[in-house]
Amino acid sequence: xxxxxxxxxxxxxxxxxxxxxxxxxxxxxxxxxxxxxxxxxxxxxxxxxxxxxxxxxxxxxxxxxxxxxxxxxxxxxxxxxxxxxxxxxxxxxxxxxxxxxxxxxxxxxxxxxxxxxxxxxxxxxxxxxxxxxxxxxxxxxxxxxxxxxxxxxxxxxxxxxxxxxxxxxxxxxxxxxxxxxxxxxxxxxxxxxxxxxxxxxxxxxxxxxxxxxxxxxxxxxxxxxxxxxxxxxxxxxxxxxxxxxxxxxxxxxxxxxxxxxxxxxxxxxxxxxxxxxxxxxxxxxxxxxxxxxxxxxxxxxxxxxxxxxxxxxxxxxxxxxxxxxxxxxxxxxxx
Numbered sequence: 555x556x557x558x559x560x561x562x563x564x565x566x567x568x569x570x571x572x573x574x575x576x577x578x579x580x581x582x583x584x585x586x587x588x589x590x591x592x593x594x595x596x597x598x599x600x601x602x603x604x605x606x607x608x609x610x611x612x613x614x615x616x617x618x619x620x621x622x623x624x625x626x627x628x629x630x631x632x633x634x635x636x637x638x639x640x641x642x643x644x645x646x647x648x649x650x651x652x653x654x655x656x657x658x659x660x661x662x663x664x665x666x667x668x669x670x671x672x673x674x675x676x677x678x679x680x681x682x683x684x685x686x687x688x689x690x691x692x693x694x695x696x697x698x699x700x701x702x703x704x705x706x707x708x709x710x711x712x713x714x715x716x717x718x719x720x721x722x723x724x725x726x727x728x729x730x731x732x733x734x735x736x737x738x739x740x741x742x743x744x745x746x747x748x749x750x751x752x753x754x755x756x757x758x759x760x761x762x763x764x765x766x767x768x769x770x771x772x773x774x775x776x777x778x779x780x781x782x783x784x785x786x787x788x789x790x791x792x793x794x795x796x797x798x799x800x801x802x803x804x805x806x807x808x809x810x811x812x813x814x815x816x817x818x819x820x821x822x823x824x825x826x827x828x829x830x831x832x833x834x835x836x837x838x839x840x841x842x843x844x845x846x847x848x849x850x851x852x853x854x855x856x857x858x859x860x861x862x863x864x865x866x867x868x869x870x871x872x873x874x875x876x877x878x879x880x881x882x883x884x885x886x887x888x889x
Contacts, residue, residue: 656745658875659882663750664713671705672780678708680778680832683757683839697858700846702755708777711743712753717881718746718874719753723843723853726769726786727762727800730864731852732793735786738867746874756782758839759851765802767836772808774832775823776815784815857881 657663672678682704689699701719702710712719720742724731739754746752758773760766769789776785788811793801801807805827812823826832843853854861854870857877861869 655871655875656749657751657878659879661717661751661878661882662885664716664753665750666705666713666715668712668748668750670708670710670780673706678778678780679706680708680774680782681835682707682709683835684842694858697855700855701753703753707755708780708782709756710753711783712747713750714753716747716750716753717885718751718857718877719755719855720857720870720874721755721757721855723757723759723846723848723851723855725759725762725766725851726773726789726793726803727760727766728851729793729798729800732790732801733798734852734864735790736794738864738870741867742870742874745871751878752874756786757843758836759843759848759853760836760840761849761851762800767833768805768827769803769808770836770839771830771832772812772823772827774835775826776812776817778826778832779817779819779823781812781815781817785812785817788815 670678682702684702685700686702687704690696698719701721703714703719704710705714724735726732742752743754747754756773758770760770773782773785773789776782789803789808792803792807792811803811808827809820809824813820817823850862852864856870856873857880859873859877861873
């Protein structure tokens with residue numbers, strides 16, 4: 555593999571793009587029996603807990619509630635299985651034997667709005683995180699329930715009824731996240747999102763320190779006014795201008811980016827940023843990603859297939875096309 559391809563496939567892990575090998579991870583686990591003991595001692599959720607994650611919670615302000623770690627055991631297994639992405643071998647082209655290489659399965663496109671729709675009160679719920687509200691996870695076949703599919707979700711882009719959802723786990727301080735956002739995401743939006751075939755759903759994975767948390771809070775403050783994607787694109791563009799390193803954004807940078815993104819009420823944005831209004835939501839979202847087994851950024855769940863790192867565009871397109879084949883089969887089966 556060339557050096558360029560190695561850079562493209564890397565995932566950022568708390569500031570270190572080189573993740574530990576399987577042998578190293580196993581060695582770490584063996585060297586820390588106390589931690590293993592603590593994990594083993596966690597109570598197993600009851601059958602009632604598994605039936606409804608939010609049942610019995612006293613918390614009323616979150617969009618959904620924390621999920622017991624044991625309930626995610628099956629999810630972790632599903633996420634860590636990374637399938638071969640060689641659906642199309644060789645180079646890409648606009649057509650193959652005169653047939654478009656986009657949606658070759660012929661899955662029906664979604665008809666919903668591309669941009670998020672405000673709630674009944676005209677507001678956006680910027681506290682949202684996690685999977686579909688009220689969803690259950692009993693087996694790997696339920697992994698599609700990780701996708702929220704909420705038309706009011708300010709962190710989503712694409713028709714709510716698109717046949718394929720890509721859940722993005724990302725960090726504004728991660729150089730590989732910026733690389734994906736600047737070099738790959740625009741093509742996917744043009745080819746698939748704008749055509750109603752794919753929906754993108756952002757999830758905070760603020761693992762690169764305090765600045766990453768503050769960046770994510772700024773993203774949520776922009777999302778509360780319906781400007782998350784404009785803010786995200788502008789901030790990742792600034793990261794590119796800094797040379798694809800950890801950008802170390804300042805509060806001044808975040809405010810300037812919000813203004814550039816067209817956030818209408820800047821006084822509200824600045825107040826929410828300074829008051830830490832969205833800190834808890836960011837921490838909850840990051841914890842959710844960790845419970846799925848995601849330890850580096852960026853990470854992607856394309857339908858039910860996990861893709862790690864800023865892979866080449868072809869890898870994403872291959873996985874999307876495979877997911878569209880599955881969607882077509884479900885469509886024909888009436889599911």
